[in-house]
Amino acid sequence: MKNKIINDFSITVGTSNGSGSQTSNLTILRALFKMGIPVTGKNMFPSNIQGLPTWYTIRLSKEGYTASRDEHEIVVAMNPNSFERDLNDVISGGVFFYDNSIKMPIERDDITVYPMDVKNIVKDAEIPTNLRSMVANMVYVGIVAQVLGIEIEKIKMALDFHFKGKEKPVSINMGVIEASATWAAENLEKTDPFYIEPMNKTDGLILTNGNTAAALGSIYGGVQAVGWYPITPATSLVEMMNSYLPELRNTKDGKHTYAVIQAEDELAAVGIAIGAAFSGLRSMTSTSGPGISLMGEFVGLAYFSETPVVIWNIQRMGPSTGLPTRTSQGDLKQAMSLSHGDTKHIVLLPGTVKECFEFGWKALDMADRAQTPIMVLSDLDLGENQWMSEPFEYPDEPMDRGKLLWEEDFEAFEEKHGKWGRYRDVDGDGIPYRTVAGNRQISSAYFARGTGHDNFAKYSEDPDVWLETMDRLNLKYETVRHFVPDAIVDETNNANVGIIGFGSTDSAIEEARDLLAKTGLKTDYLRLRALPITETVKKFIRKHEKNYVVEMNRDGQLEEILRLEVPYSANTLFSSTLNNGLSLTAEWIKNDILAMEEKNHG
């Protein structure tokens, strides 16, 4: 008997898109989580409704690592169309479960092979014909559970959760799973070394995804108006809002404190949000690359008219339609300067599910405080895949509406500052006082416009007035630099080499640092959480001889931005990028950095 491998491998299931396998995969994932084993689940799916191959990979890591890996120790093949590839994907010494109705040659003697009699197990389970194909995917749940050691009662808990306690679907699915487990016990002899054993490393954690977190964070941030248009992978954010809003935000008599409007396109989606913000509502939209491109025109208007709005970009692979179901960090530079002319935007960069919640409410505060669009960049991996997370934390600051004047505020304002003007900077921080439609104070109204305007919002083509406005917008940007979420720095190693990253690569970078340390290379780490960059970032760069900037885009967009911000330290910056649609693995980051290290020394 080989050495046992416990709780440290990946299970990949290959199925056909639209076959209902998601329920089965989530059931395995959740059961493992309930067994106390650190897990992550990643969906690799085609841009398709039904039929094309799709994969779901669950990583179990007793160490708590959650990044993707390239190695597939356990593969479950349910789809004849991906059978050959699935078989080849199994690492030497790995395990291959397959639906034995697929009659294809298996010419590998370096792996353990378990055929699964899916058809007969389902037939014997006496399932109504119309449900058979759906429950067929539960067969592998039962067989994998039996062979590897997933506790059946944890599977039951997962199904109860999934079907919200509805007895009938739970019992039908459990019936198949139990029958399959029994079949496996009677017909398969375990010869592989992989074992799942209970741990206690998920106590107090929740299992969720970034889009759910962002939706909830926005709701706790008091979001009131959402304009949106369906797009992969951002749609689930608004869908989650729609499912939580009635419970969390209806009044006792059932009235709505919010409006969610599905627009005819992304132009209208962000336009509705900006219009709502003009009348004083906490407003947002959620979209992805192609939608962001369409929103450019309106974002310029919001920037120049100084209208607060939050724009979530759940990044997918571009350019153009690109790869709609693959992840990327390719929209960073676009987010910073979206729209024509001298625009500059604030960009928030959540790196964890918990931060998606936190930035959900903070972005709304920041938008009101800075009176400008706040771009929040998540991505498909963070937004739609399942991550373990600490529980969401209730906002620790009161809601911040920024410099907003109502009728009762006018007298005090004018006594202190003289006549109110929508764009008069009376505090010297570039941020003027704002009024909103509905304010009945006679002198509170103004005509918002995207054309040149003076401090009183009157149309102006005067060059000096133009310069004054643009300089003030710049000053505002500098003011905001002091209240964006600061970077998170780990300099405990006091190393010469720094790694800089942002967003969903966090888990892969942390794991890569451990791998690098094993090769003898100690690293410090800075995770950027917003643009413009803060003094912390400049200090970190200056402190390290070499800074490897890890990101998922072709050209090293963050590295380019940093070069401009710290020109005298630009020679310490090295770009480590891969943008193939898959989330980065720790192994790749380790190897890329080691290769650059070698070059730098050579």
Added chain:
Amino acid sequence: MAKTNLIGLSKGDYKGAPTTLCQGCGHNSILSQIISACYEMDIAPEDLVKFSGIGCSSKAPTYMLERTFGFNSLHGRMPAIATGAMLGDTTLTGIAMSGDGDSVSIGMGQFKHIIRRNVPLAYIIANNGTYGLTKGQLSATSEAGLALKKQGINEFDAIDICIEAMASNATFVARSFAGDPKQVKTLIKAAMGHNGTAILDIISPCVTFNNQDSSRHSYAWGREHYSSLHDMTFIPARDEITIEDFEEGTSQDVTMHDGSIIRLKKLEKDYDPTDRMAAVQVLEEARAGNYLLTGLIYVDPDRPSLIDILNLTDTPLNRLTEKELRPGRETMQAINDAMF
């Protein structure tokens, strides 16, 4: 002392910056009718909100209602801004000003979709059949055969704004002519009283680029080919309705959502503006017969508006505070517990 309305405001309280539009521009005439309508309806400028896109039509709101909040937005995108802005305080009355380029060229999509959502708003289109601000290009409402300086002859048929509105299932469709200020004013009042998107297509001649006698958007052509469906009177909800001496069957009252009444007196033939098929028919007849049909073409006062559908709080959304907007601390635990 200046004459005042019932809320003690003079017409001057409704004015805007001095116009920079061309002298004789139909838009100026529309602006003064909007001002008169608001004044006569005793609506305070603070209870209004104005919107526009880009173009001569969309510059126009600068020249009225300077005590009113407004948004001069983007070319063709006013409907989205207005849709969002009308959510903040639903006690405001919205007036939108757009043009033929703004609404049925670049903005056709948004024009159709604001109608589909029935956002309560008087949506006025100053239709001059040309792009004035860019100096006289052909527009989507220019008639085939129109010859403009430098542009040559238009080869394409005109888009009929009212027919487009009907096709989009609008709840209020009217057409008027800047040369008939009385009718323009009455229709503006009716549009402002409508609980839904009220499309008002006003032929508004461009004296600089498109006012040749033969042009479908000129003063001369309009006067020559003018045809009104009815004589209209707008009776605000607060006025006691007295029976005027009219003959049985010659007049029809349409009661609007707010209780105001549009009294339509028959002219040549009977016309019922609540009859959808009749509306489409008169529009097609006017198009085929080549005349300027005006009046209240179609109205459905009872269809729910976007605001009705959204079921918002009675307190305007923009007056809600953290107490109403941030779920209580105790809910956080429940949310976390309900996660797996």
